[in-house]
Amino acid sequence: MLSELVPVFGDKMKIYGGHWLRCDIPLFEHADTHVLYTDIDVVFLKDVVETAPKPKVIACGPEHNKGDYSYFNSGVMIMNVEAFARKRVALVEALKGRLSTTAPYDDxxxxxxxxxxxWDHLSDEWNWKPYWxxxxxxxxxxFHGPKPANATVMQAGNQDIFxxxxxxxxxxxPEGYAYYVPVFEKYQE
Known part of the structure; x- marks a missing residue:
């Protein structure tokens, strides 16, 4: 997918390329039938290997509101590699058709x-947000939205800079962030 995006967005793709690379997983993953993709702003709180669903194509959780499956958040996605590979052709064609109107971050x-x-629905627990x-x-x-460092600044009363x-x-x-920021910080030690 980057071959379509780099000529249009150039150096911006150095920042946003990772989001789009999830779409290339079927090009190199040939051993596993299903793959769990996550953004980098996540913390694994429980073992997910034994309980991971096996979707027909992909499984994702809601974007902003618990249980609202009208639009998914792709920051946590379980992918059926073979089915996604078949759908990838349509994904690339759709991207080509909207290159003039898309943003480099809007995968x-x-x-x-x-x-x-x-797409199959992942339960909220698979993509839990601190603001829930x-x-x-x-x-x-x-940490969809404010990252731990942002939340720490907000907790100190400096929300106006955001x-x-x-x-x-x-x-x-704010209570959710107060609970989860230290959980995140524990993994930085």
Whole structure:
């Protein structure tokens, strides 16, 4: 997918290329039938190997609201490698058709459009967000929106340096961030 994006966005793809590389997993993964992809802003809270679902094509959780499967968040995705490979042709064609209107960071909209009606729902616990509050059953914690460093600044009362999106997300559950930021920091030691 990067071969389509780099000529259009150039150096910006050095920042956003990783998001798009998930779409290339079927090009090099030939040993496993299913692959768990995550963004880098996650913490594994429980062992996921034994309980991972095996979707028909992909499985993802909701974007912003628990249980709202009208639009998925692709930061945690389980992929059926063979089925995704078959669908990848349509994904590349859809990308080519919108290169003039897409943004270099907006792989998720494309994925949602191409996989509409074909994706399995991951339970919220597989892509838990701090702004949903504490959940002792969460498997993967995803710092979607404010990252731990952002949340630490906000906890100190410095929210005004952030845009309205980050402030709104953080203020949905400052308690959730207060609980999960130390969990994240524990893994940095």
């Amino acid at each position: 998720q909209t494309l994925l949602n459009d191409v996989f509409r009606g074909e 509050g504490r959940n002792d059953e969460a498997k993967i914690l995803h 845009g309205p999106d980050f402030k709104t997300i953080y203020n949905r559950s």
